[in-house]
Amino acid sequence: MPAEDTRPGAGPAAPDSGGQPQRPTRRFPRFTKDTARPEGGGRTARGDAPAPARQWPMLVMLSTVALGLLLCALDLFRVGTLLIGAALLAGAVLRWILPSVGMLAVRSRFTDIVTYGILGLAIVLLAMMAQPNPWLQIPFLKDTLHFTLTTK
Template sequence: MKDPEEQAEETVRDAISAPDAEGRPRRATRRFPLFTKDTARPEGGGRAARGDAPAPARQWPILAVLGLVGLGLLLTALDVFRVGTLLIGIALVAGAVLRWVVPDVGMLAVRSRFTDIVTYAGLGLAIVLLAMMVQPHPLLQIPFLKDTLHFTVSS
């Protein structure tokens, strides 16, 4: 246990609050000082596998998503554009599903669970939809987009 002097040094005084009779700010906060010595552990900082497993086994969710994205990029580079970009979008959607279903996803967790799910799913769905609309011979045609393009370009 720390003695009170050491605890007082760790507590950062909020300079914005009104000072007390001695001129010190009344409200003490837990904000980090200007130069932090340590950072807080992220929400998903836990392991996806037990602690004695090797590092790749502990981080299987992020490795699975990155593996699919890498395969999609390779297919895109090998001139199989539609399949490659579809695979990239599907990998991001799979990352959203993993973030929702698996309690400890390791490094796949970046921010809060809600933010990660919305971000992964939103970007994944956007990439999938764009990959399906790629010319020539699109798999998905949205009628009002053609009219919107003609309206904005011809104006």
């Protein structure tokens, strides 16, 4: 027989009026058996709507990324990559504005916005600086690259 835990509130839960065990303390249990749903992880449409309608923010973002990948495959690298970065930036905006975004919510709202925003901005900037004939030239990057690659 295992030794009984003598911590306050660690014993068996007292039943409530319906016979269901109550938690005697507000402390979290020592071992969790499941994970909490992410903030904003609820449905974006009512429950009787079809599944795609309930997850429209994620579907919009994934469709835009798929279109960007298709454009990259059709040899429109810069436009396709810009579209992928724009999809991530749109995901950040959707996560910021909408109270419930379905599966687009992965972590906390702040973390999702920062992650989508930084990755989207990085992809857009890298697409604009891609060679040949970059649309965006940052002078100090060329000097930095030249300095790190010279062996004089």
